[in-house]
Amino acid sequence: MEENINMSVDEAAVEPVVSAEGESVAVAAAPEKPKRRINQQKLQDNIWGWIFCLPLIIGTVWFVYYAFILSLILSFTKYTGNDGSLMDAIANFDVYVNTGEWGAAHWYYDLFNYTSGTSQSWQTQGVVMNEMGRYLFNTVFYMIGIPIGMILSVFFAVCMSRDIKGGNVFRVLYYLPCVASAIAIVYTFKIMFRTDGVMNSLLGLKDFTYPDNNKGFVWIPEGVNIGYSWCTLLGKEVTVSTSDFMKDPFWCQGLFSKLVIVIMSVWKGLGGTIILYVAGLSGVNAATKEAAQIDGANGWQIFWKVTMPDLYPTIFYNIVTSVIGGLQIYAEPELLFSTSASSAGFPNVSGFVALIYKYGLTNNKEYGKGAAYGFFLAIIIFVLTLFQFWLDSRNKD
Amino acid sequence: MAENENMVTKEAPLPGSSTQQEIRDYYSPLRYGWGAFCAFFGFSTKTHRASKKRAKLVMDIATYLVLLFGAFLMVYPFWWMIAGSFAATYPQNNTPIFTLIWWPSQSTWTMTLDKGGVKEPMGGFFNYIYFFGDAFASGASMAGFAEGFTYWRALLNNLIYSIVPVVVGVITSASAAFAFSKIQWIGRDVVFMLLLAAIMVPGPSIMITQFVMYSDMDWQVNGLVLIIPGMFGSIMTAFFIRQFLFGLPTSIIEAAKIDGAGYFRIFVQFILPLAMPAIMAQGLLSFMGCWNNYMGSFIMIPQNSPAINLPHAMYVLNNAMFQGNQGPNIAGAVMCVLPVMILFACFQKLIIGSLMLTGSKE
Numbered sequence: 001m002e003e004n005i006n007m008s009v010d011e012a013a014v015e016p017v018v019s020a021e022g023e024s025v026a027v028a029a030a031p032e033k034p035k036r037r038i039n040q041q042k043l044q045d046n047i048w049g050w051i052f053c054l055p056l057i058i059g060t061v062w063f064v065y066y067a068f069i070l071s072l073i074l075s076f077t078k079y080t081g082n083d084g085s086l087m088d089a090i091a092n093f094d095v096y097v098n099t100g101e102w103g104a105a106h107w108y109y110d111l112f113n114y115t116s117g118t119s120q121s122w123q124t125q126g127v128v129m130n131e132m133g134r135y136l137f138n139t140v141f142y143m144i145g146i147p148i149g150m151i152l153s154v155f156f157a158v159c160m161s162r163d164i165k166g167g168n169v170f171r172v173l174y175y176l177p178c179v180a181s182a183i184a185i186v187y188t189f190k191i192m193f194r195t196d197g198v199m200n201s202l203l204g205l206k207d208f209t210y211p212d213n214n215k216g217f218v219w220i221p222e223g224v225n226i227g228y229s230w231c232t233l234l235g236k237e238v239t240v241s242t243s244d245f246m247k248d249p250f251w252c253q254g255l256f257s258k259l260v261i262v263i264m265s266v267w268k269g270l271g272g273t274i275i276l277y278v279a280g281l282s283g284v285n286a287a288t289k290e291a292a293q294i295d296g297a298n299g300w301q302i303f304w305k306v307t308m309p310d311l312y313p314t315i316f317y318n319i320v321t322s323v324i325g326g327l328q329i330y331a332e333p334e335l336l337f338s339t340s341a342s343s344a345g346f347p348n349v350s351g352f353v354a355l356i357y358k359y360g361l362t363n364n365k366e367y368g369k370g371a372a373y374g375f376f377l378a379i380i381i382f383v384l385t386l387f388q389f390w391l392d393s394r395n396k397d
Numbered sequence: 398m399a400e401n402e403n404m405v406t407k408e409a410p411l412p413g414s415s416t417q418q419e420i421r422d423y424y425s426p427l428r429y430g431w432g433a434f435c436a437f438f439g440f441s442t443k444t445h446r447a448s449k450k451r452a453k454l455v456m457d458i459a460t461y462l463v464l465l466f467g468a469f470l471m472v473y474p475f476w477w478m479i480a481g482s483f484a485a486t487y488p489q490n491n492t493p494i495f496t497l498i499w500w501p502s503q504s505t506w507t508m509t510l511d512k513g514g515v516k517e518p519m520g521g522f523f524n525y526i527y528f529f530g531d532a533f534a535s536g537a538s539m540a541g542f543a544e545g546f547t548y549w550r551a552l553l554n555n556l557i558y559s560i561v562p563v564v565v566g567v568i569t570s571a572s573a574a575f576a577f578s579k580i581q582w583i584g585r586d587v588v589f590m591l592l593l594a595a596i597m598v599p600g601p602s603i604m605i606t607q608f609v610m611y612s613d614m615d616w617q618v619n620g621l622v623l624i625i626p627g628m629f630g631s632i633m634t635a636f637f638i639r640q641f642l643f644g645l646p647t648s649i650i651e652a653a654k655i656d657g658a659g660y661f662r663i664f665v666q667f668i669l670p671l672a673m674p675a676i677m678a679q680g681l682l683s684f685m686g687c688w689n690n691y692m693g694s695f696i697m698i699p700q701n702s703p704a705i706n707l708p709h710a711m712y713v714l715n716n717a718m719f720q721g722n723q724g725p726n727i728a729g730a731v732m733c734v735l736p737v738m739i740l741f742a743c744f745q746k747l748i749i750g751s752l753m754l755t756g757s758k759e
Contacts, residue, residue, distance in 0.1 A: 172741075
């Protein structure tokens, strides 16, 4: 190694001198020297290329790929927190392997058939849905924030990219929520959306007393599983008791509580997407725009026929990343509705990740089950992403 | 307008080609007045042609109004947070913070405390002082913190978790980016695709296995879990620095090589300084991400460990203690947000510029 470096350095130092002295010398030296130099250089390139990449490769393989493969293996076992180390479980796979309706894939069977706590009235009444379905429904419900946020951010981005003074100031102000800590935001919104809070004051719902005598509209319920829904608001006889709220079908329960999360995530995510769209809009061809203007197109037509096609890659990127991120929603609903440090997973409001946490890391620490649920999430995300790319490719033809 | 043209055989006079008097005679006074009204606000009609200057002025004003309204919505919760942190909620009166709109009805600046019959002013920063001191002191028993866990410990943890892995991680990412963009080596493209594919693996789906791995290595109670994995660098950071490095001329590196510099020296003396804007921006963004990393601490570190970070500590405190006294809770929220806000305010040009360049989010 040392020798190689020295040699290449020597030759590199010699070369300019040679060319400076005269052509004849350079030609005479040419047949032998360059060949050796290139090989030296190639060796150097290979060694240093790998060295520079090594930390990142080790990190990725160790913490992502290795963990992912172990996840897949674990998902076929009944390994829990009470058992030995992870390596022990992998080595004795035949001992830990799951036995159930679908053999080793029992947790995947469980995923589609398990209905936890069916003794509770709110889970049997209304439209019955198994647990995974309820949590997935919540996750998908939160994704209605994606199109709303997209329309709003394109609108604001178009406003900002007009040549007005102080556009940068607005960009910074709109980006503020993105850098703020989720927990601070959640605690703020939790109080702002109280029955006697500022939101009800602004929306004129402070004296709202239907369907119970609670003064003010209940956005975020105090208890665990209650909350207004369309059904309760549209004339169902409701007393204050918890169980009556839960006679609504599952998709209706806690509707307005979920809406708070949607409002919050739109508010928090707007700035980031606006910056993306402003960047995308600055790339829109000004000459095409002017040509359209001269041909008599109005602003609306220019927006749809010239600006939007140019903005399409940004929008596509944005949708893909938003869907991937949206499926992984966890902290916001948990923080907004948790009442004690030990609570995990609310069937009315929690995202799918809460289910992974609930089974994998609380109570019995059923690592195998958690891993299976996690793997299922990975499959969903992968399939959805592929689907979007397929739509995109079909769109281009 | 179409009906008008059918009824009247005479061709409609157009603004520009006919005099204003002709147009006024042709159209009804109401129609003509409406045209004048529209033209005043910058909209051209068949009777009047609005000036472009006026149209731009009106649209500018409308844009400002819309943007100001949006900016108000964006900033208002932060103002609410700051106002709320001055609400006098101690000991058991949350009404001033619950009903707060602009400024609490009872603020810590004006309220007094009854200390053994003697009335003392509360002090404007009562909630902050309470949050720094008493909240954590009583939290040790009530919330299940480790013995002697204070706000300052949480702050120190947060600083360690967001400085050490970010600084080391950005440098390792930059070195990988350098190798991917400027060095030709066997297997480069394969490795790059392999790393990019790792982005597809969603974090929550491997979080259980990672939890078991870290707990087998005893990285959890001492908080190493939030330090060591970050030090290996991040793929997205490497990707964006790589994009930036593609813009640098390769001739600089060639020149350095000819002058006898090895790759390590080139990286330290040329690439790091030249790519500093990208490295700084990516570092700041990861710093903010690590500072706000509630989930990492919540999932990986048990809450009775002294290694939990600030958001996690706030979550534990809020659930155990602040049900009857929300003022200090909001003061804590301000303390979570303030450092990143100040950082963002200082470097906003760099951060926004980098975001616009790379098209990354967060």
